[in-house]
Amino acid sequence: MSMQPILKISDLTKTYASGLQALKRVDLDIRRGEIFALLGPNGAGKTTLINIVCGIVTPSTGTVTVDGHDIRHDYRATRSRIGLVPQELATDSFETVWTTVRFSRGLFGCPPNPAHLEKVLRDLSLWDKRKDRIMTLSGGMKRRVMIAKALAHEPQILFLDEPTAGVDVELRRDMWALVRRLRESGVTIILTTHYIEEAEEMADRIGVIHKGEPILVEEKAALMKKLGRKQLTLHLQAPMAEVPAALADWRLALKNGGQELEYVFEAGREHTDVPRLLKRLIELDIAFKDLNTRQSSLEDIFVSLVSERQGAQA
Amino acid sequence: MSSRTFNAYGVWAIYRFEMARFGRTLLQSVLTPVITTSLYFVVFGAAIGARMEEIGGVPYGAFIVPGLIMLTLFTESIFNASFGIYFPKFTGTIYELLSAPVSPLETVLGYVGAATTKSAILGLIILATSALFVPIRILHPVWMAAFLLLTAASFSLFGFIIGIWAKNFEQLQLIPMLVVTPLTFLGGAFYSIAVLPPAWQTVSLFNPVVYLISGFRWSFYGSSDVGVVPSLAFTLGFLLICLLLVGWIFKTGYRLKN
Numbered sequence: 001m002s003m004q005p006i007l008k009i010s011d012l013t014k015t016y017a018s019g020l021q022a023l024k025r026v027d028l029d030i031r032r033g034e035i036f037a038l039l040g041p042n043g044a045g046k047t048t049l050i051n052i053v054c055g056i057v058t059p060s061t062g063t064v065t066v067d068g069h070d071i072r073h074d075y076r077a078t079r080s081r082i083g084l085v086p087q088e089l090a091t092d093s094f095e096t097v098w099t100t101v102r103f104s105r106g107l108f109g110c111p112p113n114p115a116h117l118e119k120v121l122r123d124l125s126l127w128d129k130r131k132d133r134i135m136t137l138s139g140g141m142k143r144r145v146m147i148a149k150a151l152a153h154e155p156q157i158l159f160l161d162e163p164t165a166g167v168d169v170e171l172r173r174d175m176w177a178l179v180r181r182l183r184e185s186g187v188t189i190i191l192t193t194h195y196i197e198e199a200e201e202m203a204d205r206i207g208v209i210h211k212g213e214p215i216l217v218e219e220k221a222a223l224m225k226k227l228g229r230k231q232l233t234l235h236l237q238a239p240m241a242e243v244p245a246a247l248a249d250w251r252l253a254l255k256n257g258g259q260e261l262e263y264v265f266e267a268g269r270e271h272t273d274v275p276r277l278l279k280r281l282i283e284l285d286i287a288f289k290d291l292n293t294r295q296s297s298l299e300d301i302f303v304s305l306v307s308e309r310q311g312a313q314a
Numbered sequence: 315m316s317s318r319t320f321n322a323y324g325v326w327a328i329y330r331f332e333m334a335r336f337g338r339t340l341l342q343s344v345l346t347p348v349i350t351t352s353l354y355f356v357v358f359g360a361a362i363g364a365r366m367e368e369i370g371g372v373p374y375g376a377f378i379v380p381g382l383i384m385l386t387l388f389t390e391s392i393f394n395a396s397f398g399i400y401f402p403k404f405t406g407t408i409y410e411l412l413s414a415p416v417s418p419l420e421t422v423l424g425y426v427g428a429a430t431t432k433s434a435i436l437g438l439i440i441l442a443t444s445a446l447f448v449p450i451r452i453l454h455p456v457w458m459a460a461f462l463l464l465t466a467a468s469f470s471l472f473g474f475i476i477g478i479w480a481k482n483f484e485q486l487q488l489i490p491m492l493v494v495t496p497l498t499f500l501g502g503a504f505y506s507i508a509v510l511p512p513a514w515q516t517v518s519l520f521n522p523v524v525y526l527i528s529g530f531r532w533s534f535y536g537s538s539d540v541g542v543v544p545s546l547a548f549t550l551g552f553l554l555i556c557l558l559l560v561g562w563i564f565k566t567g568y569r570l571k572n
Contacts, residue, residue, distance in 0.1 A: 016572055017572070054412075055413050056409055056412045056413055056571065057571060057572050058567055058571050058572065075415060076321070076415040076417075077415075078415075079414060079415040080415045084409065084410075084413050086406075086409050090405055090406030090407045090409060091405075091407065092331075092405070092407055093405075094335070094338060095334075099331075099334065102327075103327050103331050104327075105323075105327075106323045106324060106326060106327025106330075107323075107324050107328065107410065107411070107414045107416065108323075108415060109321040109324050109414075109415050109416075110323060111323060149410065
């Protein structure tokens with residue numbers, strides 16, 4: 001049971017009435033209890049994908065099952081398991097925080113449970129604001145309200161569409177903490193983000209979607225390892241005019257007027273190539289006063305993936 | 315979790331939400347129709363009505379009461395139901411309804427149920443207001459209540475359809491202004507169609523509102539322009555057409571889903 005994906009997307013396509021092909025062909029499995037980050041530039045199809053799973057957009061072809069239930073034929077079962085926090089701030093301005101979360105819980109078919117709602121509001125630092133009308137709240141608070149609404153019916157899957165876009169640092173940190181707590185309680189979380197450090201910080205797995213197609217789905221660590229490049233920079237005691245022939249085995253370059261020797265290598269090879277290089281340098285009596293290494297961020301990986309793909313298509 | 319059964323909590327949530335909106339705007343919601351109706355009584359009842367003959371043994375002031383209630387039912391039902399579903403589309407909060415485990419039937423029950431309740435309450439308030447101005451008798455109270463509720467329900471459904479169809483606030487007003495109000499004024503709210511020249515009487519028979527008002531007036535005074543059975547048939551027919559349209563809307567996702 002636990003091995004069965006909680007969300008299974010097969011052969012999913014979506015072409016809007018305008019002719020825009022938002023999703024070309026998506027196959028994706030989300031594992032129970034994971035935090036999955038969906039990365040991609042604007043217009044990649046992230047929101048369309050989420051909206052199809054949640055029932056807001058009708059797919060053109062393909063199937064989606066949530067916990068084994070089809071989203072079309074068994075929508076009550078799938079939708080009651082899902083909580084959605086959309087990208088756009090949309091709240092009922094005239095309602096109070098309390099009535100709006102109570103409404104959400106009822107709408108999703110759950111009997112009243114003030115204790116649960118209280119817990120959700122406390123977790124989101126909204127409890128003191130429960131009697132306030134939503135229109136009187138700040139933008140960040142409204143976003144918390146939207147999260148509270150999505151959690152009101154105790155969903156098993158939570159979709160966060162760009163949860164921290166335009167959100168201050170404090171709220172972002174709170175949100176990350178909340179996501180972790182939710183995961184610990186067994187909730188599967190799927191988030192889309194532009195902030196790559198967010199995916200890097202939070203996600204167990206990362207999917208990159210580009211022009212309506214997932215171009216890569218990987219464990220975050222594996223992705224970083226597979227695609228991450230590392231860079232070793234040696235600050236030399238004495239500048240060099242050119243890379244000595246004895247170091248031809250390594251891909252080296254002189255930088256900064258010959259004062260720095262730079263070695264770029266695939267992540268994972270630091271255990272073999274780097275010690276060998278350092279040993280060789282000592283043998284050649286090349287002294288360095290300092291060294292540092294840098295690992296490429298997801299941002300670098302993402303940019304190179306997309307440009308590789310564009311290059312391949314050109 | 316009730317996953318396959320009727321989502322009664324969902325219906326109740328929508329109904330309660332809509333009724334709360336009614337409560338928040340209680341002053342406008344109640345005061346406006348009451349003032350409007352009172353104005354009609356001052357103008358048509360006192361000023362003009364004094365010079366009018368009785369119609370079918372009913373004083374003119376009392377004769378117009380059923381028509382005035384119908385006028386309120388039409389406009390308030392359409393307004394409340396269309397606004398109720400249009401506003402979430404406008405603000406974007408509709409996402410929650412679309413992603414919720416509520417069936418089309420449950421959605422309609424919540425929204426249309428609330429709008430029907432509101433306009434039925436308003437109809438009764440207008441009736442009470444009228445009783446302050448003119449002597450009213452209701453010969454068939456059960457039928458009166460039935461016509462009141464059926465009309466409120468079908469025009470709320472109609473309003474719900476308009477709310478889904480409308481792409482902006484202007485369109486929201488369009489049908490009530492261009493279709494419903496003229497048909498109501500020409501539908502015998504203020505006169506019996508028997509007073510019209512024969513040719514216009516025939517034309518009037520193509521106005522569905524004539525049947526709605528006539529039936530309702532029959533429940534008050536026992537006399538009607540077209541007979542109670544055609545009235546009831548028209549009311550139910552209109553309800554059915556609206557139901558079919560709503561069914562089609564949800565089946566195709568028309569202006570709700572991409």
